[in-house]
Amino acid sequence: MPDLRNYTLNFGPQHPAAHGVLRLVLEMDGEVIVRADPHVGLLHRATEKLAETKPFNQSIGYMDRLDYVSMMCNEHGYVLAIEKLLGVTPPVRAQYIRVMFDEITRILNHLLWLGAHALDIGAMTVFLYAFREREMLMDCYEAVSGARLHATYYRPGGVYRDLPDSMPQYQASPWRSAADVAKQNADRQGSLLDFIEAFTDTFPQKVDEYETLLTDNRIWKQRTVDIGIVSPERAKALGFSGPMLRGSGVLWDLRKHQPYEVYDKLDFDIPLGKNGDCYDRYLVRVEEMRQSNRIVKQCIDWLRKHPGEVMLSQHKITPPTRAEMKGDMESLIHHFKLFTEGYTVPVGQVYAAVEHPKGEFGVYLISDGANKPYRLKIRPPGFSHLAALDEMCRGHMLADVVAILSSQDIVFGEIDR
């Protein structure tokens, strides 16, 4: 009798459901997964080593490119670590702006995740819906930083600049009639805050639309309920964080338990799953979008009432304004020193973590007192999630691998770094 051997299947690295560049070597018994071996690192750019060769501020832009769908949250982790070393706290207005943009980023991330997850399982419409709303949020990014994706907006000591008073407008063109443009510009007549407020007013109904398509959908439930179950104990042991951990029913959110910035002053709830399957993780993320919407609303209210500084004026760390530089020699020197050699930080090591849309995004920074980090270690949330893919997939069918993988919300920019 011939030896029976398991079939080995190569999944990716150029598979549309591999969420980027994942190569998955699947050992299969018929259509059942016996072992899954993810090969990562195809997008490894050595961000941490690059950061060791540059002054602190020049690496903020690299952080955007880690998890390239939740850009500002990455920056936030890095900036918090530097601020912890320097011992500075940004102005309260800057903290509110950061929290507001963190939550906008969370919605951005969850929208992309929702669209991609549904697309992977076979629902096309949600993807188009999700991108309709993402467009508005990316306009907020653009209005505040000039870039739609890689914003580089946070700085140690605050944010780069205050919220703009006007929104960019659409222009009529041969492809876009004046009537269409007027409709698109209707929400853009006031400031950025007005625009975001208009968004938050309508967004819960949009989430209802997604839910109408998916939550009680029989096919959706068949594909996600009881798929990739992780028990709460296992989730903790495997180093899960964020929605993956909460989907398994563990109450843990850094925004509540180890609050940073102004999260302790805001009112929001933490959704929890019960079974730890793909469906619960879906429900948790959908509810998180609603909660983020609530947080954004509260931030808008506060920001309207409290104008003020958004950057510290300690010019050893933050640059002086253009106007100051024109008339003050000291400011000119500060500016020159900051933009040539940067600032030096105290000797020491810190670990700063933020509740990133995907989980705990940690930045471990060792400094030897130089103008560059001595060692920067990024703790990406997706890395531990993907490491558990083998365990989550065993015994499931080939088609479930795609559902489990996308329910983990995998982005290779952060896993490979």
Add this chain to the structure above:
Amino acid sequence: MSTVSLLIERLQKHFPEQQIEISFGEVTLTLTPQTLKSIANTLHTHPDFAFEALQDVCGVDYLDYGLSEWIAEKATGKGFERAALRDKKINILERQGPRFAVVYHLLSLTHNWRLRIMILLDEPLMVPSVVDIWPSANWFEREAFDLFGILFEDHPDLRRILTDYGFIGHPFRKDFPLSGYVEVRYDATSGKVVYDPVDIVPRTLVPKMIRRDQRYADDDSARGAS
């Protein structure tokens, strides 16, 4: 923070011989490879600590620690690029001790506290693996092996993880050049992908400089108090 002082109290009670350090409100426990396993077990299982989650493991290479590439005290007539002291760096901090370190970041969800474990290492770069205590260590240890060449004893599957198949060297060591040793390209004549020696000339855009900065003069005392 009161939780930090409670953690320190318990650490001192359970491990009176170990070195405990507090800086920036964070607790660091310095261990040796021999003591790691038993202490990690206690930290994981004992209800006094309950560190259920290992959030991160990483390697550190202290080869260049405290070395400055720029004479910061006096003026120079050259620009940054020409005057950067790439080959004869100035030793400012004069650090003593082993070259490598492995750093673990633990988190207790029960008590809501964090702990950093630091293991300083010289050759042989061998540390017992903690995968059997915290399964999440698996990939993080593979990463530290890949990037720094630190070996984890009894690790179930110690393969490279982030670098290319067939990669030689450990790229995050400080003596590994930023641009690497080889570059990959597709050779049209031979019809395959070939590896060539890298032809990028190393350059320093902004030299690393350590200033004896008076702003942080009282830093050690401030950190001890927090």
